[in-house]
Amino acid sequence: MSTLVINDLHVSVETDQGTKHILKGVDLTLEQGSIHAIMGPNGSGKSTLAYTIAGHPKYHVESGSVKLDGEEVLDMSVDARARAGIFLAMQYPVEIPGVTVSNFLRTAKTAIDGEAPALRPWLKEIRGSMEALRMDKTFAERNVNEGFSGGEKKRHEILQLELLKPRFAVLDETDSGLDVDALKIVSEGVNRAKANTGLGVLLITHYTRILRYIHPDFVHVFVDGRVAEEGGPELADRLENEGYDRYLTGTSVG
Ligand code: ADP
Ligand code: MG
Ligand code: MG
Secondary structure (H helix, E strand, C coil): EEEEEEEEEEEEECCCEEEEEEEEEEEEEEEEECEEECCCCCCCCCCHHHHHHHCCCCEEEEEEEEECCCCEEECCCHHHHHHHCCCEECCCCCCEEEEEEEHHHHHHHHHHHCCCHHHHHHHHHHHHHHHHHHCCHHHHHHCCCCCCCCCHHHHHHHHHHHHCCCCCCEEEEECCCHHHHHHHHHHHHHHHHHHHHCCCEEECCCCCHHCCCCCCCCCEECCCCCCEEEECCHHHHHHHHHHHHHHHHHHHCC
């Protein structure tokens, strides 16, 4: 079982107004095979945490570490992070003009495994996963994210997750903009990946809605750049009823 350990992580970005400190000492331990929900108000730094794990150049790590089984992820190139088994689904995925879903997936799989997948079993696997995600066959020949609806973008992310078989997935606001049917399909995909491959999930969400379909083992409440409270699924129920007010009041007083 792999673990991903984030220790006292401080991250800033450069803005026109100067250096903005966003993450202010994040401590978080993720276990493979478990679903960890990160919940928090807008602007608390959730996406910054995801981008930092992804290696986005804009986010400057001032101190702290992110270790996958003891190895420093922050020292790895973006490619090396993917090869190490870390998968990131961003809140705003980018278009890749001229690259089809089918080619993109095969290229990604080849890069991660270090060799091209055998063609027939690979095509069979893609078909199976696309059917499970209720995706039309023609989807494989479309350009990545070009003109995709919100639901198609999310399905495409989960398709990658199922085919690339990472150890950990960071899903940033995967629930945003999904209707209930799409939310169910996407959630089933995440649950399948957990059951089939022992995926560990960092599920970033502002709302509790997705947690009706993806049941977290642990809930971490994120406020003002750090983890303010941790608990089990009951914490999500409390947030559903009470919102984030108690934490925000706490920060303005303290
Ligand atoms: P969340 O995902 O929890 O809503 P973010 O990580 O997106 O929070 O943002 C945290 C804070 O950092 C916000 O105040 C946001 O405006 C600021 N921030 C994030 N990224 C940048 C950036 N690239 N440039 C300037 N400010 C940023
Ligand atoms: Mg936000
Ligand atoms: Mg965000």
